[in-house]
Amino acid sequence: MKKPNTLFNYIGLFVLFTTLYSCASYNLYTPRYDQRLGDKMKREIESAPLKYPILIEKENQRIYDYVNGIVDTLLNTGLIQYKNEFAWEVKLLDDAEVLNAFVTPGGYIYVYTGLIKYLDSEDQLAGVLAHEIAHADLRHASRQMSQKNSLSTVLLVAGGATGTDLLADIGASLVSLKFSRSFEKEADRMAIRLLCATDYQADGLAGFFEKLESNGNNRLPAFLSTHPNPGKRVEKIKKSAADLNCQGTETNRRTYQRMKRWLQ
Numbered sequence: 528m529k530k531p532n533t534l535f536n537y538i539g540l541f542v543l544f545t546t547l548y549s550c551a552s553y554n555l556y557t558p559r560y561d562q563r564l565g566d567k568m569k570r571e572i573e574s575a576p577l578k579y580p581i582l583i584e585k586e587n588q589r590i591y592d593y594v595n596g597i598v599d600t601l602l603n604t605g606l607i608q609y610k611n612e613f614a615w616e617v618k619l620l621d622d623a624e625v626l627n628a629f630v631t632p633g634g635y636i637y638v639y640t641g642l643i644k645y646l647d648s649e650d651q652l653a654g655v656l657a658h659e660i661a662h663a664d665l666r667h668a669s670r671q672m673s674q675k676n677s678l679s680t681v682l683l684v685a686g687g688a689t690g691t692d693l694l695a696d697i698g699a700s701l702v703s704l705k706f707s708r709s710f711e712k713e714a715d716r717m718a719i720r721l722l723c724a725t726d727y728q729a730d731g732l733a734g735f736f737e738k739l740e741s742n743g744n745n746r747l748p749a750f751l752s753t754h755p756n757p758g759k760r761v762e763k764i765k766k767s768a769a770d771l772n773c774q775g776t777e778t779n780r781r782t783y784q785r786m787k788r789w790l791q
């Protein structure tokens with residue numbers, strides 16, 4: 528009587544799936560899966576230099592050290608759940624026209640030089656980095672995949688597929704790095720908590736969004752195409768910083784301006 532058992536397994540999994548689906552934070556994947564998917568995406572990115580022109584680290588050590596210093600400050604706040612499990616590696620993408628930054632699952636962070644040049648001060652860059660770190664640490668990509676692929680993935684697992692099969696099935700390039708508005712809101716909130724635990728002015732992230740919005744009718748900055756505005760973003764970020772009574776005032780504006788000149 529194998530068939531009914533299988534059917535009951537499916538029904539059981541379906542019930543599990545529908546229960547989990549009602550909980551926004553459910554994730555069908557393990558943190559290890561996030562890391563492996565990130566490793567795979569990193570390899571894809573590094574094998575496509577025309578699409579992703581990585582700024583050579585050896586020739587730009589000062590600027591890499593500077594950005595890594597900010598990332599380390601954020602990682603050392605004691606608030607990162609996967610600090611030791613994920614890679615937390617930064618690469619700069621050499622394109623002065625692109626105002627964007629993104630992160631893969633497992634913590635590979637990419638920042639376009641266009642965004643670095645566009646920003647005015649270190650707290651703004653720290654805000655963007657905190658936001659990217661938050662997306663990876665909150666495991667938004669795999670949670671998003673869990674929501675989209677949930678039923679088919681559950682059935683695949685029920686049919687005997689292993690995590691490795693799934694990894695092979697889901698091409699890394701198919702993973703969307705565009706997040707939902709609710710994940711954007713969550714990443715903004717965590718970013719503020721991270722910034723609040725440092726000496727940085729915690730609403731530096733709001734400063735960045737204000738600057739983007741003041742661009743008005745110019746082209747839509749790429750950042751907003753992959754990180755859609757969840758609504759009243761600047762207000763909410765400022766309110767979070769005020770609610771948390773964040774004390775930091777550091778902007779390092781002059782150091783930041785000096786650093787930008789290293790890029791030219």
Ligand SMILES: [Zn+2]
Pocket residue numbers: 658662706711714753754755
């Ligand atoms: Zn985002």
